[in-house]
Amino acid sequence: xxxxxxxxxxxxxxxxxxxxxxxxxxxxxxxxxxxxxxxxxxxxxxxxxxxxxxxxxxxxxxxxxxxxxxxxxxxxxxxxxxxxxxxxxxxxxxxxxxxxxxxxxxxxxxxxxxxxxxxxxxxxxxxxxxxxxxxxxxxxxxxxxxxxxxxxxxxxxxxxxxxxxxxxxxxxxxxxxxxxxxxxxxxxxxxxxxxxxxxxxxxxxxxxxxxxxxxxxxxxxxxxxxxxxxxxxxxxxxxxxxxxxxxxxxxxxxxxxxxxxxxxxxxxxxxxx
Amino acid sequence: xxxxxxxxxxxxxxxxxxxxxxxxxxxxxxxxxxxxxxxxxxxxxxxxxxxxxxxxxxxxxxxxxxxxxxxxxxxxxxxxxxxxxxxxxxxxxxxxxxxxxxxxxxxxxxxxxxxxxxxxxxxxxxxxxxxxxxxxxxxxxxxxxxxxxxxxxxxxxxxxxxxxxxxxxxxxxxxxxxxxxxxxxxxxxxxxxxxxxxxxxxxxxxxxxxxxxxxxxxxxxxxxxxxxxxxxxxxxxxxxxxxxxxxxxxxxxxxxxxxxxxxxxxxxxxxxxxxxxxxxxxxxxxxxxxxxxxxxxxxxxxxxxxxxxxxxxxxxxxxxxxxxxxxxxxxxxxxxxxxxxxxxxxxxxxxxxxxxxxxxxxxxxxxxxxxxxxxxxxxxxxxxxxxxxxxxxxxxxxxxxxxxxxxxxxxxxxxxxxxxxxxxxxxxxxxxxxxxxxxxxxxxxxxxxxxxxxxxxxxxxxxxxxxxxxxxxxxxxxxxxxxxxxxx
Numbered sequence: 001x002x003x004x005x006x007x008x009x010x011x012x013x014x015x016x017x018x019x020x021x022x023x024x025x026x027x028x029x030x031x032x033x034x035x036x037x038x039x040x041x042x043x044x045x046x047x048x049x050x051x052x053x054x055x056x057x058x059x060x061x062x063x064x065x066x067x068x069x070x071x072x073x074x075x076x077x078x079x080x081x082x083x084x085x086x087x088x089x090x091x092x093x094x095x096x097x098x099x100x101x102x103x104x105x106x107x108x109x110x111x112x113x114x115x116x117x118x119x120x121x122x123x124x125x126x127x128x129x130x131x132x133x134x135x136x137x138x139x140x141x142x143x144x145x146x147x148x149x150x151x152x153x154x155x156x157x158x159x160x161x162x163x164x165x166x167x168x169x170x171x172x173x174x175x176x177x178x179x180x181x182x183x184x185x186x187x188x189x190x191x192x193x194x195x196x197x198x199x200x201x202x203x204x205x206x207x208x209x210x211x212x213x214x215x216x217x218x219x220x221x222x223x224x225x226x227x228x229x230x231x232x233x234x235x236x237x238x239x240x241x242x243x244x245x246x247x248x249x250x251x252x253x254x255x256x257x258x259x260x261x262x263x264x265x266x267x268x269x270x271x272x273x
Numbered sequence: 274x275x276x277x278x279x280x281x282x283x284x285x286x287x288x289x290x291x292x293x294x295x296x297x298x299x300x301x302x303x304x305x306x307x308x309x310x311x312x313x314x315x316x317x318x319x320x321x322x323x324x325x326x327x328x329x330x331x332x333x334x335x336x337x338x339x340x341x342x343x344x345x346x347x348x349x350x351x352x353x354x355x356x357x358x359x360x361x362x363x364x365x366x367x368x369x370x371x372x373x374x375x376x377x378x379x380x381x382x383x384x385x386x387x388x389x390x391x392x393x394x395x396x397x398x399x400x401x402x403x404x405x406x407x408x409x410x411x412x413x414x415x416x417x418x419x420x421x422x423x424x425x426x427x428x429x430x431x432x433x434x435x436x437x438x439x440x441x442x443x444x445x446x447x448x449x450x451x452x453x454x455x456x457x458x459x460x461x462x463x464x465x466x467x468x469x470x471x472x473x474x475x476x477x478x479x480x481x482x483x484x485x486x487x488x489x490x491x492x493x494x495x496x497x498x499x500x501x502x503x504x505x506x507x508x509x510x511x512x513x514x515x516x517x518x519x520x521x522x523x524x525x526x527x528x529x530x531x532x533x534x535x536x537x538x539x540x541x542x543x544x545x546x547x548x549x550x551x552x553x554x555x556x557x558x559x560x561x562x563x564x565x566x567x568x569x570x571x572x573x574x575x576x577x578x579x580x581x582x583x584x585x586x587x588x589x590x591x592x593x594x595x596x597x598x599x600x601x602x603x604x605x606x607x608x609x610x611x612x613x614x615x616x617x618x619x620x621x622x623x624x625x626x627x628x629x630x631x632x633x634x635x636x637x638x639x640x641x642x643x644x645x646x647x648x649x650x651x652x653x654x655x656x657x658x659x660x661x662x663x664x665x666x667x668x669x670x671x672x673x674x675x676x677x678x679x680x681x682x683x684x685x686x687x688x689x690x691x692x693x694x695x696x697x698x699x700x701x702x703x704x705x706x707x708x709x710x711x712x713x714x715x716x717x718x719x720x721x722x723x724x725x726x727x728x729x730x731x732x733x734x735x736x737x738x739x740x741x742x743x744x745x746x747x748x749x750x751x752x753x754x755x756x757x758x759x760x761x
Contacts, residue, residue: 074649079561106651116642119665128660129650179646186650 022049025190025220026071026108031085033066033075040066043085044246046239048190053212053221055235055252057228059267062241064224068192071222072108073101089190106133109188113195115175117167117182122159125167125178126150129186145185153181154211173204177211184215191215193223197230209234228268232256240264279331279432283439287324290443294319297450310457318456319446321463327439331431338427342420346370349416368409372417373424375403389414486739489732496726497524502733508696510716510727524730526737528698532613532706533738536692537681539617539702540624544681545674547621548628555629556636557658568633575626579686586619586691587611598703608703611693617702620687624677631673632666639665668752675749679742685710709738 026048033041041063048054048071056064066075073094075081087094094104106129117125126146129135136142146163150156155177159170167178176196183191193212197205212234215221225231231238232252239249240261248261259265295316302308346369353362375398376384388394391409398405450456494502505525551571555564591610598608608614639662647657663670693705694715716731 072649074645077645077648102651102653104651105649109651110645110649112642112645112649114642116640116646118643118646118661128647129652132650132652132656132660182646182650 022052024048025050025090026222027086027088027091028067028071029086029088031067031070031083031087033063033070033084034080034082035078036080040244041070042244044241044244046246046249048220048222049237050220051216051218052237053216053223053235054237054239055231056222056224056239056241057226057231057267058241058247060226063244064239064241065194067241068194068222068224071190071192072105072110074105074110076101106186107188108190108192109183109186111176111179111183111191111193111196114199115172115179117170117175117178119166119168121164122150122167122170122178123163126181126185129182133186135186149181149185150178152184152215153177154207154214155181171204173200173207176200176204176208180208180211180215184219188219190220190222193221195224195226198226205230228256228270240267242267276331276335276428276432279435280328282436283324283327283331286436286439286443287320287327290319290323290446291316293443294447294450297447298456301450301452304452306452309453309455314456314460315450315454318459319443319450321460322446323439323442325463326442327435330438331435334427334431334434338424338431342423342427345423346416346420349419351412365413368405369413369417369420371403371405372398372409372413373420375401375405376417376421378403387414387418483736483739486732486736489729490736492724493726493729493733497730502526502730506698508712510730522727524726524733526709526734528696529707529709529712529734530737531698532692532696533682533708533710535700535702535706536613536616536620536688536708537678537684539613540620540681541674541678543618543621544624544628544677548625548677549632549670551625551629552632552636553658553663556633557654557662568630571629572626574622575630577623579623579684580690582619582623583686583690586615586687590619591615591691609693609705611691611705613692613702613704613706616688616692619691620681620684623684623687624681627677627680628674631676632670635666635669635673636662638669668755672749672753675745675752679745679749682745683710683738683742685714689714709734713738 024047028046030043058064069075070083126149130145197208235252238252238255240247248264295312298312298315378401390411502524506527507523507525508528510522594608595606595610599606643661647661688708689711694707695705696707713731713734
């Protein structure tokens with residue numbers, strides 16, 4: 001812990017602090033991604049501050065999801081995908097061959113575009129992560145973790161009477177919150193969200209957004225979104241991607257009121273994208 | 274007039290109709306009305322209108338006159354009495370038709386002074402290469418002559434009617450050719466009809482097979498009661514000489530059923546793990562290039578004829594297991610060369626591609642988002658497969674395994690060669706047992722009277738086997754369908 005504060009201090013000195021003064025949790029330097037012969041990212045450098053929501057916006061195919069997926073090496077599962085440049089978590093290179101990718105993904109959790117609960121019960125869905133990582137020593141602890149995670153995902157009250165029914169039987173919004181609870185249950189440090197509300201209706205979206213805002217207290221969150229309003233509502237920092245490049249990054253308020261780049265302004269006002 | 278010639282004439286008329294019809298359609302184009310169909314559609318419609326009814330008529334006529342001629346011949350046979358020499362009416366009819374066929378080969382001069390007794394006729398026909406049974410009777414000769422005359426008449430009338438039909442069809446088709454005629458839609462309807470007919474043939478054949486087995490089975494159950502067949506524990510059909518009667522034999526299904534299920538079980542015990550692991554490797558681990566090589570190679574196994582597997586079992590696996598057991602026990606070979614184990618292992622090898630190919634499809638069908646979800650939580654690949662992918666694919670895999678099991682139960686050639694023929698009821702996998710399919714082969718290849726229970730039991734066995742595999746297939750399809758609903 002002492003080491004952490006020292007490191008944070010150092011960063012602050014190096015003027016790496018964001019506007020709100022949070023430390024850098026993850027960092028990308030000149031990140032390039034190739035899918036086979038096709039290059040998807042052209043040298044993106046982006047910092048992710050701790051305990052904040054960073055939104056990645058930009059038109060379809062701009063590389064924002066690719067960048068997100070390279071943060072927990074989910075790109076490894078795609079055949080022919082190559083990542084270059086430097087990506088760090090707490091100043092540790094996550095593409096270092098010595099890094100255990102399984103451990104990395106436990107620290108950097110992910111919520112996907114479409115709710116993808118496992119075809120198991122609600123309880124088993126949440127207990128899945130703690131089970132494989134041995135986070136609970138006995139059944140009682142497991143019960144506690146599941147309840148805590150479901151509460152954090154503001155789902156517990158809705159499902160407490162049917163914890164042992166199928167997770168796939170929930171509504172779309174509930175399923176997505178279940179997936180968030182599932183991600184929280186492993187106690188990650190960073191949660192990546194890939195358009196988590198694109199398959200949800202406005203009411204479910206509002207609930208998930210509220211939840212993201214609450215989660216900010218404990219977790220570092222990176223969210224990819226197509227909705228400008230959503231980026232404005234939930235994030236503190238916004239990064240604009242276009243054609244595999246990072247156009248601009250800054251405090252959300254500033255980005256939406258006075259963007260420095262014309263492309264950002266055009267996109268935010270709906271002139272292209 | 275032979276049927277073949279009629280057919281050629283009909284096709285020629287129809288072909289001429291095609292060209293004339295197309296020509297007519299072309300000549301009617303050119304006004305300011307847009308033609309409905311292209312000229313070749315008009316041609317085809319004339320062709321079909323001309324050829325189809327005529328060909329259908331030829332088929333129906335041939336079948337109908339065959340039945341009619343047989344009936345009229347039977348009517349002319351003298352009534353059957355207790356001292357009729359020939360054993361059955363169908364045998365009598367067969368003789369008459371044999372004589373009729375022989376008479377056809379005689380020259381006109383010979384036919385003019387036909388001998389009136391069978392004794393004289395027989396050597397005459399033998400010269401022409403027609404061998405007749407010795408019990409032929411004199412009264413058959415006029416019936417046969419009459420038969421031939423009627424056949425000639427029927428084919429002449431049938432030929433003329435068919436040609437007239439073809440011409441009428443062509444005229445009908447040609448008269449309908451005009452600019453707005455919907456020849457294209459008409460041809461489409463004929464194609465639809467042809468496709469329906471093709472699928473109906475497959476279904477009707479299945480029904481026909483079941484019915485033919487069913488009637489023989491019913492005959493069998495008239496001499497052996499169903500309860501002794503289904504619950505009997507002794508299989509000893511006792512091949513008695515034809516017609517001697519007395520020795521009934523015992524037809525207990527249980528030892529055969531036990532052998533069938535036991536060998537299938539051993540085969541599945543071997544095929545399921547290997548096939549499933551191969552499927553998991555190919556679906557989850559293999560890169561695309563490896564998969565494109567390994568999968569076809571594995572499926573080559575499915576293309577090997579089962580009789581070849583049978584050789585392999587008989588010549589290689591069986592002796593190897595016997596020698597191995599002899600070496601292990603120091604002299605006494607406790608595994609017989611023909612045994613449940615031998616047949617099971619070789620059949621298991623045969624089933625591997627079925628298990629792997631079906632399971633591979635099912636595992637690949639599990640949505641990738643589930644894998645991502647699990648990997649994103651920090652689980653390893655094998656944890657993901659064990660805890661997420663396989664449970665999700667399980668119903669489908671069970672369905673696939675049931676389909677495979679029904680194949681194992683119906684498999685014949687491997688067990689004929691590798692399992693032995695002794696209908697034992699034991700649980701030692703190192704000894705010979707036999708299966709339903711082996712016994713069907715045995716019962717039908719013997720030199721036996723066809724309507725004895727010893728032969729008819731083959732049909733009862735076949736029908737039993739059919740219902741077992743049918744039930745398993747239906748159950749498998751039910752499970753697979755239920756599983757599909759989960760993701761859609």
